[in-house]
Structure formats: C-alpha cells, structure tokens
Amino acid sequence: QDQLLQSGTEVKEPGASMKVSCQPSGYAFTSYAIVWLRQARGQGPEWMGLISPHSGDTNIAQKFQGRVAMTRDISTSTVYMELRSLTFDDTAVYYCARGRGTNSPVDLWGQGTLVTVSS
Amino acid sequence: DVVMTQSPDSLAVSLGERAAINCKSSHNILINSNKKNYLAWYRQRPGQPPELLISWASIRESGVPDRFSGSGSGTDFTLTISSLQAEDVAVYYCQHYYNTPPTFGQGTRLEIK
Numbered sequence A: 001q002d003q004l005l006q007s008g009t010e011v012k013e014p015g016a017s018m019k020v021s022c023q024p025s026g027y028a029f030t031s032y033a034i035v036w037l038r039q040a041r042g043q044g045p046e047w048m049g050l051i052s053p054h055s056g057d058t059n060i061a062q063k064f065q066g067r068v069a070m071t072r073d074i075s076t077s078t079v080y081m082e083l084r085s086l087t088f089d090d091t092a093v094y095y096c097a098r099g100r101g102t103n104s105p106v107d108l109w110g111q112g113t114l115v116t117v118s119s
Numbered sequence B: 001d002v003v004m005t006q007s008p009d010s011l012a013v014s015l016g017e018r019a020a021i022n023c024k025s026s027h028n029i030l031i032n033s034n035k036k037n038y039l040a041w042y043r044q045r046p047g048q049p050p051e052l053l054i055s056w057a058s059i060r061e062s063g064v065p066d067r068f069s070g071s072g073s074g075t076d077f078t079l080t081i082s083s084l085q086a087e088d089v090a091v092y093y094c095q096h097y098y099n100t101p102p103t104f105g106q107g108t109r110l111e112i113k
Helices: none
Strands: A003-006 A010-012 A018-025 A033-039 A046-051 A058-060 A068-073 A078-083 A092-099 A106-109 A113-117 B004-007 B010-013 B019-025 B039-044 B051-055 B068-073 B076-081 B090-096 B108-112
Touching: A003 A092, A003 A106, A010 A018, A018 A033, A018 A092, A018 A113, A033 A068, A046 A068, A058 A068, A078 A092, A106 B051, B004 B090, B010 B019, B019 B039, B019 B090, B019 B108, B039 B068, B051 B068, B076 B090
Parallel strands: A010 A113, B010 B108
Antiparallel strands: A003 A018, A018 A078, A033 A046, A033 A092, A046 A058, A068 A078, A092 A106, A092 A113, B004 B019, B019 B076, B039 B051, B039 B090, B068 B076, B090 B108
C-alpha cells in the first residue's frame, strides 16, 4: 500500500530552523513529485512548494523563497523540507504529499508533522 | 495568487439528504487548449490529513463513493453529496492547481443535522 511516513513532532524556539523528513513507500521513489504543505489550526492547507525526487528540481512558493529548502536523498528514498528563521506564525501541521507536478492535485498525504514555535 | 472562496462556511444536513458546497475562483481555471478545469476537492476528517475526492473538477478518484460528484467550469464549481452518510462529517476544501502557488479555499464544515 502506498504511503508517506513523516518524522515526528517538533518544538522550536523563534529564530531556529526545522527539518521534516518524508519517506515514501509502496511505489517508485522517483516516479512522483513530493509536495510540501502546511496547515495552521483552523485554516485551510497552504502550498509551500514541491521537489522532483528524480531530478532534485524544486518549485518554491514565492512566500517561502529564501527561507525554505527542499532536498532528497535517493539512497534512502527520503525527502526533506527545511524551514529557517522560524516565527510564531510558522506553528502548523506540515504535510508531505504526492503529486505529478505543480499543475496536478495531490493524491496521497503523509500523516502530518506538528511543529510548534514557542519561547 | 488565485483566491478560492467557498460557500457556505458551514452546513448541517440530515442523514440521507443532499449537500452542496460551492467554490469560486478569482481567475478562470479552465485551460481551453485541453478543456480541463484545474480544480480538486478534498475531504478532511477530524484529526486526519485531507484526502483527494475529485480532480479536474469532476473526475472521482478510485475508491471514492459515487454519492460524491463535482461540477462546474471556469470560475464556479460545486461539490455535491447526493445522500449524506455519517462518515461524511468533515471539512471540505477546493483547490486550484492552475498555476503557482496552488491555493485552497477556506473550507466548508459539514455536520449532521
């Protein structure tokens, strides 16, 4: 069964960085893009960007450019999303999801990773 | 960015009755060259990630019950649940994927009356 397994809950201080991992299973790692989204409490999801595990190419939403990095490790079939210079507004559940590119929906979601920014 | 606006914000429907959720985009998300509307609908049950129900405005995903249907074109879209079941209690989101960034509506909370 296809699934995306994400790393666990994190608590960070303002100004710190966070790094969430996402490990697909059940399908070929390089066959689909991985999209990163986040969802603050009571809000709709927010698209942050995507990475092609095949090429490593990324497409990052303008809002996050310069503050987010998306990488992949083909040897371990793992994708990473790092967000720097955290503020309280970055408190959210972060999801990885599977898609075919920017112009496609996401058809499989990870379980989510709660990141709390707190002093 | 394309703004997606859903209505209503919340909806209470009796079991077995019909529910309809509307979604309006600030930009035409129909591409004439391929006649496709770049719109998806998701269901998010409490404590769960969203799950894809419908893509391309009207194509049901594999395994999605046929009581779910999507319609509309251009800027105005509707998700219809023909006969509400208890497991449909959730928040529903529309999303465009016409350009970067894809954006979501604010969500519609569906409850049992």
